[in-house]
Amino acid sequence: MSEVLKPGQRYASEPGDAATAYGRHKPEGVDTSHGAILYLEDITVSFDGFRALNKLNLDISVGELRCIIGPNGAGKTTMMDVITGKTRPTTGGAWFGQTIDLTRMTEYDIAHAGIGRKFQRPTVFEQHTVFENLELAMKMNKRVKPTLFFRLSSEQKGKIDEILKLIRLNGQEHRPAGLLSHGQKQWLEIGMLLMQEPQLLLLDEPVAGMSDAETARTAELLNELRGLHSIVVVEHDMAFVEEIAQQGVVTVLHEGSVLAQGTMQQVQSDDRVIEVYLGR
Template structure:
């Protein structure tokens, strides 16, 4: 899996801290999800120098759904997420967020503003800052209004940060320098930074790679607690982890840029095509 680094300003510590105030709320409030769908890809194709990386891909993600995406290397999983986040433009086809936001017409920043957050495999946090400060920097707010709103806004911000700290299991670590966290804790912190942006849809690329068994289990519990409040697309190779979070949800198998199979974990595991190209016997 290619690791391209973060796509949004907030997830890249190399940017100046002042640049993190660029995220607004307006776009996310316009997402129309009345039909129960948060993401819809229809007949999407991507061609790189004659190679069809995405081949007539059609899928949809429901509001509040946790969807697992699996498949062999080169199946198109990363390219699919690149399309959703605006990093790659499809050669043809459509990609809609809700019913009314055409992702193919927006920049990466506009898509982040609309409510889509993406996490790459490698955690990227501000290592010289505390856990609390990382979440503060990630907060979805225009910092130019802080002096005007004063203590009331600061109190609301502190409450929000406290909620996220509890959600990701880092309340006891809030004063700790991020660089001293374990690998798993850094992953949780980065997820917390995404949550501070109040995303409607989270794209998570191999989130448990390099984690201990205990961290992996805790991450599964975290994701299960987030579904319903957020929609999640989880790309993962760890089939034990997929089984933990998929439960009775839907698993999509990509192969050669299109959907090979889709269904419950049990259905996918017993599909002869999936066994042949990915799972093996």
């Protein structure tokens, strides 16, 4: 982990640069010159006197896959709500890169800036095909006139083909999304997010309700995305977390703040984490 400093001087280390089948990860329009793409500083969210977040501090490096775990009510969803502009913090700062203050932006502007969020239940256009879902999600001019006369370029078709392979749905592109399995719908929604070219992906319990085989394939997918996008995964499935955490950082939230942080092995052996979450 790089050292965490304040906005304008923080994040001393430079990230690595990873290549992909569809390009190299270089956040555009986001100043990540000091190595981190997200920084939460002393975030507090109060609802009628109850602190859902309590002076939460968190930083995510460029290209990092961070797992966030913790008991129900720990503040995981509220944290994601703050990052995406759904909830305004009572106090504290939320920064996307060095200069983008998320607390001053709308949900739309945050999404447009490069933060994509996937909720636990998949949201796809079930009457449209897999290909059409990806086409509809593509980052482009959505005004009426350009949309009426829009035709996919060969480059855009190529990008959809690459995403189809990545999300394990090549060969299913003409199938209505409503006929996909639960796991396939989850993959399609991840693909739809990727079509929007996000710099930061927030995934809320991505394997909830999946079969063992689908869970394993989702772990493979996220490991392939590691380093290509910055990813925050909130999850309760500890076997899945072990698969994707590898030697990365796992953050444990409890009562709205960070209880413990480190490798999966370190947090699993932490007595405080065992007491409040993992059990003995």
